[in-house]
Each structure stands twice: as C-alpha cells, then as structure tokens.
Amino acid sequence: xxxxxxxxxxxxxxxxxxxxxxxxxxxxxxxxxxxxxxxxxxxxxxxxxxxxxxxxxxxxxxxxxxxxxxxxxxxxxxxxxxxxxxxxxxxxxxxxxxxxxxxxxxxxxxxxxxxxxxxxxxxxxxxxxxxxxxxxxxxxxxxxxxxxxxxxxxxxxxxxxxxxxxxx
Numbered sequence: 001x002x003x004x005x006x007x008x009x010x011x012x013x014x015x016x017x018x019x020x021x022x023x024x025x026x027x028x029x030x031x032x033x034x035x036x037x038x039x040x041x042x043x044x045x046x047x048x049x050x051x052x053x054x055x056x057x058x059x060x061x062x063x064x065x066x067x068x069x070x071x072x073x074x075x076x077x078x079x080x081x082x083x084x085x086x087x088x089x090x091x092x093x094x095x096x097x098x099x100x101x102x103x104x105x106x107x108x109x110x111x112x113x114x115x116x117x118x119x120x121x122x123x124x125x126x127x128x129x130x131x132x133x134x135x136x137x138x139x140x141x142x143x144x145x146x147x148x149x150x151x152x153x154x155x156x157x158x159x160x161x162x163x164x165x166x167x168x
Contacts, residue, residue, distance in 0.1 A: 079113035079135035094119035120156035
C-alpha cells in the first residue's frame, strides 16, 4: 500500500495579503523552485494565468518533472471540491490510479487542500505519473499548484519516486 507523505508542498509556497496601505496590490503567491528549473509556458487570459516550469533541458514531450501554477482570477471555488474533480479527471486519463482522499489544510489562514494521485499507466503515453496538487482559496483568486513526476509504468501500490523528492 502506498503511504503518502506530504511534508509541505514540495516547494516553499506562501500566500500573503499585503499590508493595508498597499490594498490596491492584492494578495500574492510566492513560490520557490529547485535550482535549475526554468519557465517553459506562460499563458494568460483575463480569468486565468497558467505557468509551467521544468528542469532545464526538458520539453513538453520529454518531461520527467513538471510544476504547474494556475491562478484563477475571481473564481470562488473551494479547495476540497476542486480536488475531488481533479481526481475524477486523473482517473479518466489513467488505466489504474490510486489516491487517498484530499486533505484539508490552511496556508497562512487561507483554506487549502492537498491531493496526491498515483497513475500507474496513462492512457495514450504508456507512462506512469505521480501528481501532487495543492488548491488554495484566496480572497482575490483561486490558486492551484501541481508538481508531477513522469516515467516508466509502475505497480500502483509502489511509490515510483524517492520520498526525499517531496521536499524539493
């Protein structure tokens, strides 16, 4: 049986509200990445800002590790229902999945939830993935942070990556 250890969210992340004197700036999401990670995608509309980061040298086709940040402006979603829908989407994309229920938490007083999904084999790619997702309900926006690892298919009851990667 996989035992999921979530010791934080794999990167240091902090959602802060600015001081009252800077009210026009709104809240900020601050994220630190492991050394060597680079921005590979930035897509922005009025409703959504999506960015993806990967270790230098990886591409959209060859990635083994990926970090995605989505900022939904003005979306009043709740973290737990959002992650339940995310799990359902992962289950459709995978031939065999394993996940424990999302865990409710808080980030600097904001409602948050974390979900870890093991996908032993993706439909179409024949690769295994492990995805850690954190959803944060902010005052101004809704934030989704996703760290994913991809490699060879694996038994769904085995952890496909070393546990110490969760702290990076």
